Amino acid sequence: LLLIDRRGSMTPFHSLTNDLLATARQASTIEWMETRYFHDVVTGTLYADPLLNDPLTLDEALAGCGPNTSVLIVSDAGAARGHLDSDRVLATVEMIAALRRYSTLLAWLNPMPRERWLRTSAQVIQHLLPMFPLDQDGLTDAVKAVRGGHSRLPQSLTR
Numbered sequence: 001l002l003l004i005d006r007r008g009s010m011t012p013f014h015s016l017t018n019d020l021l022a023t024a025r026q027a028s029t030i031e032w033m034e035t036r037y038f039h040d041v042v043t044g045t046l047y048a049d050p051l052l053n054d055p056l057t058l059d060e061a062l063a064g065c066g067p068n069t070s071v072l073i074v075s076d077a078g079a080a081r082g083h084l085d086s087d088r089v090l091a092t093v094e095m096i097a098a099l100r101r102y103s104t105l106l107a108w109l110n111p112m113p114r115e116r117w118l119r120t121s122a123q124v125i126q127h128l129l130p131m132f133p134l135d136q137d138g139l140t141d142a143v144k145a146v147r148g149g150h151s152r153l154p155q156s157l158t159r
């Protein structure tokens with residue numbers, strides 16, 4: 001499952017995320033893939049389309065997911081804004097807890113370079129689940145993480 005942040009600070013990365021999606025769809029090792037979209041933080045609503053016109057409840061959007069579903073989040077996690085937003089961090093903690101009810105195989109791809117995560121929401125969020133820069137090495141590590149190859153969320157966030 002790909003969860004892709006759209007609009008706002010992610011607008012400059014739309015073609016990059018579109019390329020990532022196209023590449024994932026062509027991968028012969030992926031049996032099933034769904035894409036859902038959100039803006040900034042996943043709340044109770046995800047969208048079936050990249051223009052955020054077709055809303056779905058979280059349960060509808062994640063209906064096909066199970067404990068072995070790999071979930072890859074693509075978002076700058078607030079790094080593009082260059083500051084720490086505590087409301088965004090709290091909403092992200094809630095989002096991660098909600099996603100973990102469906103699967104524990106979570107990872108985050110951030111299109112901002114790692115050095116831009118300092119003193120931003122991304123710096124905090126990277127401690128909640130594996131976060132990787134959206135480059136070749138980061139993509140490789142993220143795929144390993146969602147296949148169970150990296151540590152997962154701390155147990156304190158599982159319930």
